[in-house]
Amino acid sequence: MNRIDKKFYDLKNKKTPAFIPFITAGDPDLQTTKVLILEFEKRGADIIELGIPFSDPIADGPIIQASYYRALVRGVKVAHILDMVSELRKKSGIPIVSMVSYSIVYKGGCQNFVEKAFKAGLDGLTIPDLPVEESDEIFEIAKKNDFKIVCFIAPTTTEQRMSLITQKSQGFLYYISVVGITGIRDRIPNDVVQNINKLKQMTNTPIVVGFGVSTPEHAKLIGRVADGVIVGSAIIKEVEKYTNKHSTELVKCVGEFVGQLVLGTKG
Amino acid sequence: MVTTILKSKVVEQKDLSESCSLPDKMGHFGRFGGKFVPETIMPALDQLEKAYLAAKNDPAFNAELEYYLREYVGRPSTLYYAERLTKKLGGAKIYFKREDLNHTGAHKINNTIGQILLAIRMGKKRIIAETGAGQHGVATATAAAMFGIECDVYMGEEDMRRQALNVFRMKLLGTRVIPVTSGSKTLKDATNEAFRDWMASVRHTHYILGSIVGPHPYPMMVRDFQTVIGREVKRQIMEKERRLPDYLIACVGGGSNSMGLFHPFIEDKDVKMIGVEAGGLGPEIGQHASTLTSGKIGILHGSASYVLQDEDGQTLPVHSISAGLDYPGVGPEHSYLKDIGRAKYVSITDNEAVNAFQECARLEGIIPALEAAHAIAYTMKFAPTLHKDEIIVICLSGSGDKDSFEVAKKLGYKI
Ligand SMILES: Cc1ncc(COP(=O)(O)O)c(C=O)c1O
Numbered sequence: 001m002n003r004i005d006k007k008f009y010d011l012k013n014k015k016t017p018a019f020i021p022f023i024t025a026g027d028p029d030l031q032t033t034k035v036l037i038l039e040f041e042k043r044g045a046d047i048i049e050l051g052i053p054f055s056d057p058i059a060d061g062p063i064i065q066a067s068y069y070r071a072l073v074r075g076v077k078v079a080h081i082l083d084m085v086s087e088l089r090k091k092s093g094i095p096i097v098s099m100v101s102y103s104i105v106y107k108g109g110c111q112n113f114v115e116k117a118f119k120a121g122l123d124g125l126t127i128p129d130l131p132v133e134e135s136d137e138i139f140e141i142a143k144k145n146d147f148k149i150v151c152f153i154a155p156t157t158t159e160q161r162m163s164l165i166t167q168k169s170q171g172f173l174y175y176i177s178v179v180g181i182t183g184i185r186d187r188i189p190n191d192v193v194q195n196i197n198k199l200k201q202m203t204n205t206p207i208v209v210g211f212g213v214s215t216p217e218h219a220k221l222i223g224r225v226a227d228g229v230i231v232g233s234a235i236i237k238e239v240e241k242y243t244n245k246h247s248t249e250l251v252k253c254v255g256e257f258v259g260q261l262v263l264g265t266k267g
Numbered sequence: 268m269v270t271t272i273l274k275s276k277v278v279e280q281k282d283l284s285e286s287c288s289l290p291d292k293m294g295h296f297g298r299f300g301g302k303f304v305p306e307t308i309m310p311a312l313d314q315l316e317k318a319y320l321a322a323k324n325d326p327a328f329n330a331e332l333e334y335y336l337r338e339y340v341g342r343p344s345t346l347y348y349a350e351r352l353t354k355k356l357g358g359a360k361i362y363f364k365r366e367d368l369n370h371t372g373a374h375k376i377n378n379t380i381g382q383i384l385l386a387i388r389m390g391k392k393r394i395i396a397e398t399g400a401g402q403h404g405v406a407t408a409t410a411a412a413m414f415g416i417e418c419d420v421y422m423g424e425e426d427m428r429r430q431a432l433n434v435f436r437m438k439l440l441g442t443r444v445i446p447v448t449s450g451s452k453t454l455k456d457a458t459n460e461a462f463r464d465w466m467a468s469v470r471h472t473h474y475i476l477g478s479i480v481g482p483h484p485y486p487m488m489v490r491d492f493q494t495v496i497g498r499e500v501k502r503q504i505m506e507k508e509r510r511l512p513d514y515l516i517a518c519v520g521g522g523s524n525s526m527g528l529f530h531p532f533i534e535d536k537d538v539k540m541i542g543v544e545a546g547g548l549g550p551e552i553g554q555h556a557s558t559l560t561s562g563k564i565g566i567l568h569g570s571a572s573y574v575l576q577d578e579d580g581q582t583l584p585v586h587s588i589s590a591g592l593d594y595p596g597v598g599p600e601h602s603y604l605k606d607i608g609r610a611k612y613v614s615i616t617d618n619e620a621v622n623a624f625q626e627c628a629r630l631e632g633i634i635p636a637l638e639a640a641h642a643i644a645y646t647m648k649f650a651p652t653l654h655k656d657e658i659i660v661i662c663l664s665g666s667g668d669k670d671s672f673e674v675a676k677k678l679g680y681k682i
Pocket of ligand 1: 638664
């Protein structure tokens, strides 16, 4: 069984939502990324969303964009990231989904990219710039490897598209809570609860909410309705604060922040 | 030497009429094109496509578009026989399609008028755009002012410096120019930023993309709005020469002025097409923007096309003296025409373009945009290899007023 499916199966029995921290692979460096993932696991994170840095992210706001930039300037390559994941797999079985632009997947060749990612120990991909209409090829390849392709639903998604997407998405469904890009926000939009409930009637696939979720309070709110909570920019902002500090200090401080988010989600 | 590149495989007529009917329903031109954008804006693209297809078949929309192109833009633009340039080069007869004479001084307004009429039909309250040279920004700001619609234009900081005059023009027209400081601070980054804005504003904002790039339906729609160039040329050259031209030559940034010229001639297989890209300072990575001549297939800004990327798919840095050609991608339809051998693509360096810029000014009394100077520069090499009764039509995509400052600097003048 794929690690993501198993995780949601276990959480369902425990009746608790998943907490999913997002971090950029290679920001500030891949060794720190690896240690951060282990730290997040220790602090109770359920799944990791690992961002593969991209030069031209369209769905991401300034915080994640800057983080990608820091990683790319240091010369992080897809091959290095996958090596880091293989290394990590010697110590951890935490499910990891990579957020990656289709520009990168396509360049490597769909089949080649999925096979390498799977072999390295990734459990799935979320591809923010790949709509369902263009996704047949990757779904076919992923299915052969029990590898998950997680699809997005936005507040702007029409009912017709919703049913198309809910049928296709594997592992979980990623509900984008805001009309807009990733970033830190003051509050959760009012229509989130309503839209999640609508989705729940359409599918049994776990529904996870991200984009704009920034504080333990937000996480708590989302955790009550959804099957999981993703926090990205707020965590990256913490990473950014400590980029020039020693790696141990960074890991400790970012870890503490993630610990609070876990408590919020599960509380 | 230059002519060898034109001995292409013969493309069957049947294939050409099929090519003309592209893209398919999903926006594919063969293996190029498509829609690779976040789910948030997918519904808006669907809405845009539906609205565009309905408008295209609506006589009232077309009449309105024609009205503004005639009365406001000043179309048709002339097809001018460049007699002194022709004589100096001593080869083929050279015509300029004078898009520089359009209101705002470039071909870009053909598209912005079309899209703003569409935005109004869709009930959108705000317009955004990206701009490189500032010509598309000015054309968008102009249309927005004329129709009284709020407008924001994203522009890279580097381009704002190079094209300060256009920044001021946009401000005069009541547009907010938003500086983009990420990445290379040029057109690619301005495009990213416009997409990010649209992610959040999509419900009430229309994004006027300025070239035949981006996700479907943009490459098709922008092309259609720009084909007014080629349709006019076809009529005008028949009046003047009683025959079609032998060569069409145009510069390729995203590819809209060139496709606007080429597309109406795709089925006329004796008409050869040459797109001219920015060769910048030389062939090394980061020194040029020759996407079709040295890129590989990849995805950038929502469609599959030739693109300048590294082995991971990260966009490579590009350079051109001309801000409008300083872009690592190209319209998917050009990639398709290249693959089937229907069009050829070549590149011209910064220095060659600056030289052509000056030659054109001195010989014809026309200061061309640096972008268009690339097409002229290639013609200066190519025309002498042709016979006197062959005909070349160059798309003079814009006026060089905007570039005078940058060229002066390059030539060591202080203004
Ligand atoms: C005068 C002029 N020509 C050409 C271009 C390049 O664009 P395209 O290849 O879409 O015609 C620009 C873009 O800014 C321009 O301003």
